[in-house]
Amino acid sequence: DTGVSQNPRHKITKRGQNVTFRCDPISEHNRLYWYRQTLGQGPEFLTYFQNEAQLEKSRLLSDRFSAERPKGSFSTLEIQRTEQGDSAMYLCASLRSVGTGVGNEQFFGPGTRLTVL
Amino acid sequence: QKEVEQNSGPLSVPEGAIASLNCTYSDRGSQSFFWYRQYSGKSPELIMFIYSNGDKEDGRFTAQLNKASQYVSLLIRDSQPSDSATYLCAVNWAGANSKLTFGKGITLSVRP
Numbered sequence: 001d002t003g004v005s006q007n008p009r010h011k012i013t014k015r016g017q018n019v020t021f022r023c024d025p026i027s028e029h030n031r032l033y034w035y036r037q038t039l040g041q042g043p044e045f046l047t048y049f050q051n052e053a054q055l056e057k058s059r060l061l062s063d064r065f066s067a068e069r070p071k072g073s074f075s076t077l078e079i080q081r082t083e084q085g086d087s088a089m090y091l092c093a094s095l096r097s098v099g100t101g102v103g104n105e106q107f108f109g110p111g112t113r114l115t116v117l
Numbered sequence: 118q119k120e121v122e123q124n125s126g127p128l129s130v131p132e133g134a135i136a137s138l139n140c141t142y143s144d145r146g147s148q149s150f151f152w153y154r155q156y157s158g159k160s161p162e163l164i165m166f167i168y169s170n171g172d173k174e175d176g177r178f179t180a181q182l183n184k185a186s187q188y189v190s191l192l193i194r195d196s197q198p199s200d201s202a203t204y205l206c207a208v209n210w211a212g213a214n215s216k217l218t219f220g221k222g223i224t225l226s227v228r229p
Contacts, residue, residue: 002162031214031215033215033216033217035217040221040222041221041222042121042205042207042219042220042221042222043161043205043217043219044219045216045217045218048214048216050214055214056214056216089160091160091161093217095215104149104209104215105151105163105166106151106163106215106217107163108153108160108161108162108163109160110159110160111159111160
């Protein structure tokens with residue numbers, strides 16, 4: 001257990017429905033990252049927050065995706081009008097940004113596995 | 118060339134052997150390199166990171182970095198069946214705000 005929690009762990013939904021995932025990072029970690037992982041691939045970066053500010057979004061993050069981190073604590077990732085291609089493991093990671101960033105270690109939560117029928 | 122490549126695999130070694138996992142990367146002023154282990158259906162678990170040329174050892178694991186040749190490797194000594202997993206190489210590019218770019222992983226199987 002890394003101290004990063006994610007809920008729900010599994011989500012099955014029908015195409016066209018909206019889903020929301022939550023990530024609770026390690027409390028003293030100021031940075032929070034979202035990744036998506038499909039079968040047989042490594043995780044792909046989606047977006048990240050420094051405290052409550054969303055500082056970068058990947059091209060993978062279409063306008064159906066939105067993420068928030070109110071008050072710089074937990075974060076939510078919402079997918080609107082889900083598509084079958086959204087089926088994946090959604091991973092959250094946090095770190096405490098120190099100095100130049102060399103060796104900044106990211107710790108992953110258990111992930112939320114989304115299945116879109 | 119893809120940014121982070123892990124082309125060798127799957128890999129099978131007998132228990133007690135040394136497993137060698139390789140990763141190559143594009144030259145983009147890369148900064149830090151990470152090895153994660155991922156069991157089936159689970160999330161990645163950090164094994165170790167390296168950012169200086171040479172070797173870094175942690176228990177049965179040794180990470181090796183060669184920036185001139187643009188590769189990073191992970192050696193697992195005295196491999197155990199519990200080491201059977203997918204090993205992900207990840208790079209934190211300079212100026213990338215610590216976001217990680219991952220390879221697709223190498224699946225290791227340790228035969229009892």
